[in-house]
Amino acid sequence: MPWKxxxxxxRPAESSSxxxxxxxxxxxxxxxxxxxxxxxxxxxxxxxxxxxxxxxxSNQSELREEADDLAQATLLRAFQNIxxxxxxxxxxxxxxxxxxxxxxxxxxxxxxxxxxxRLEPLEPADLQGVDAxxxxxxxxxxNPEQAAxxxxxxxxxxxxxxxxxxxxxxxxxxxxxxxLKYREISDxxxxxxxxxxxQLFEARQRLKPVLDEYFQGADFWxx
Amino acid sequence: MGGRDDFATALExxxxxxxxxxxEPPTPDELLAYRNGRLDPAERELLEARIAVxxxxxxxxxxxxxxxxxxxxxxxxxLSEEEIGARWQAFRTRLAGLPRPEPVHRPVLWxxxxxAVLTIxxxxxxxxxxxSAPEPPAxxxxxxxIAEVAPVEDQGETVRAxxxxxxxxxxxxxxxxxxxxxxxxxxxxxAAEIRDRExxxxxxxxGLRPTPLGTFQLSxxxxxxxxxxxxxxxxxxxGAGRKRLAHYExxxx
Numbered sequence: 001m002p003w004k005x006x007x008x009x010x011r012p013a014e015s016s017s018x019x020x021x022x023x024x025x026x027x028x029x030x031x032x033x034x035x036x037x038x039x040x041x042x043x044x045x046x047x048x049x050x051x052x053x054x055x056x057x058s059n060q061s062e063l064r065e066e067a068d069d070l071a072q073a074t075l076l077r078a079f080q081n082i083x084x085x086x087x088x089x090x091x092x093x094x095x096x097x098x099x100x101x102x103x104x105x106x107x108x109x110x111x112x113x114x115x116x117x118r119l120e121p122l123e124p125a126d127l128q129g130v131d132a133x134x135x136x137x138x139x140x141x142x143n144p145e146q147a148a149x150x151x152x153x154x155x156x157x158x159x160x161x162x163x164x165x166x167x168x169x170x171x172x173x174x175x176x177x178x179x180l181k182y183r184e185i186s187d188x189x190x191x192x193x194x195x196x197x198x199q200l201f202e203a204r205q206r207l208k209p210v211l212d213e214y215f216q217g218a219d220f221w222x223x
Numbered sequence: 224m225g226g227r228d229d230f231a232t233a234l235e236x237x238x239x240x241x242x243x244x245x246x247e248p249p250t251p252d253e254l255l256a257y258r259n260g261r262l263d264p265a266e267r268e269l270l271e272a273r274i275a276v277x278x279x280x281x282x283x284x285x286x287x288x289x290x291x292x293x294x295x296x297x298x299x300x301x302l303s304e305e306e307i308g309a310r311w312q313a314f315r316t317r318l319a320g321l322p323r324p325e326p327v328h329r330p331v332l333w334x335x336x337x338x339a340v341l342t343i344x345x346x347x348x349x350x351x352x353x354x355s356a357p358e359p360p361a362x363x364x365x366x367x368x369i370a371e372v373a374p375v376e377d378q379g380e381t382v383r384a385x386x387x388x389x390x391x392x393x394x395x396x397x398x399x400x401x402x403x404x405x406x407x408x409x410x411x412x413x414a415a416e417i418r419d420r421e422x423x424x425x426x427x428x429x430g431l432r433p434t435p436l437g438t439f440q441l442s443x444x445x446x447x448x449x450x451x452x453x454x455x456x457x458x459x460x461x462g463a464g465r466k467r468l469a470h471y472e473x474x475x476x
Contacts, residue, residue: 042315042318043311043315046311046314047304047307047308047311048291049291050307050310050311050314051293051302051307052290052291052292052293053293054299054302055286055293055294055295055296055299056283056286056287056290056293058295058296058298058299058300059279059282059283059286059293059295059296059299060279060282060283061279061298062279064298064299067299068310072310072314072317075314076314076317076318076321079318079321080321081369083369084369092290092291096287096290098371100251100255101371101373101403103251104250104251104252104373104403105403105404105437107250107251108250109437111247111250112408150229150232150233150236151236153229153232153233154232154233154236154237154240157230157233157234157237158237158240158241161237166268166271169271169275170271170272170274170275173272173275173276174274174275174281176234177234177237177238177275177276177278178275178278178281180281180285184281184285187284187285187288187289188274188281188284188285188288190258190288211230214229214233215226215227215229215230215233216226
């Protein structure tokens with residue numbers, strides 16, 4: 001099911017926790033690089049930040065193939081401009097600013113390629129055999145009555161979700177469409193985990209009549 | 224009356240329908256504007272609708288919030304330390320081929336009294352009529368300020384990026400601007416123009432080449448820019464024609 005993409009994502013805790021301060025080891029490594037010495041400083045930084053950068057880019061499906069290049073480009077640019085990281089500034093935040101630019105440029109590049117690919121006309125050879133539909137398609141299709149019922153259920157559900165207030169709707173859609181957990185919804189929306197919990201509780205109450213009538217009243221939300 | 228499977232089917236169909244209605248997934252610029260609270264309520268609501276039906280967008284926001292604790296999602300390999308070590312070895316070779324950055328000179332507290340002692344010593348020597356050794360010629364020192372500038376407009380689509388404020392320290396000798404390359408199409412050449420707030424041309428240059436990182440670097444003596452806002456236009460040049468690829472806004476403090 002497509003909204004189960006994050007099923008296996010693990011989180012250590014549900015409660016909100018601030019980011020830990022940057023450790024002295026990293027700050028010392030940055031100072032060493034800025035001072036022109038590198039007794040293992042660049043390796044320490046690389047080993048600390050390559051994985052999160054790689055994971056970030058690779059988690060974006062359209063950038064997955066270039067994730068290694070993009071993580072390397074981010075770190076390379078950071079090492080080249082290490083002097084720009086001011087003393088007292090978080091290296092992590094500074095590095096991520098560079099990562100944002102790499103992300104922006106890579107996504108633009110992907111979209112430009114996609115746009116130009118869409119404009120390419122099909123050659124006659126590409127269309128050969130297109131009208132020969134597989135024989136078993138008709139067998140797999142639902143009968144008209146089933147299709148109409150499914151369409152009705154879909155519309156009813158869509159309307160019920162659309163009637164929810166904006167913030168509650170986003171929490172609900174992220175929970176239902178993408179199967180996100182409370183903590184993940186909190187990360188996406190920027191609201192606290194407890195607020196997410198109460199928004200979803202309220203949404204559940206509001207959607208209950210629709211679920212009761214069209215989906216046997218079963219609770220499919222999980223926790 | 225349906226059950227669990229029908230609910231799942233209805234959800235899947237609803238999501239697909241909404242995705243079709245709402246169009247393309249949000250761009251990184253849109254997601255960053257959302258995250259940084261730079262959208263008005265109407266824009267925010269529309270973007271939230273798109274985030275809800277594009278798992279990559281939601282994932283990016285969650286990963287941004289978690290950085291650097293970004294976990295591998297489905298389809299992303301969970302890299303071992305050995306694998307990262309191997310990648311480091313390849314990266315190190317690449318890094319070694321680049322020029323080393325100039326070291327940063329930070330003010331050190333002991334320098335002031337040391338300088339005072341030295342000055343007194345030299346003065347005393349001079350007054351005593353001693354001949355002193357000739358001073359070595361002063362070593363030229365260049366303090367370079369580097370600024371990365373994001374495009375404001377890309378192919379006619381307005382990308383909201385605030386003007387990057389650049390602080391030029393009094394001792395800054397050179398300003399290097401790094402411009403992101405917004406267009407992937409390759410041109411035989413590139414050109415750029417800089418104008419002040421009133422539109423008066425300040426500088427123009429052609430024959431520019433992108434760096435391997437996909438950026439352009441322009442370097443100027445710091446005195447070129449008085450405090451104020453400047454507009455930089457980047458052009459792609461093919462034959463006799465040229466096309467504006469993006470413009471950037473530079474704010475100098």
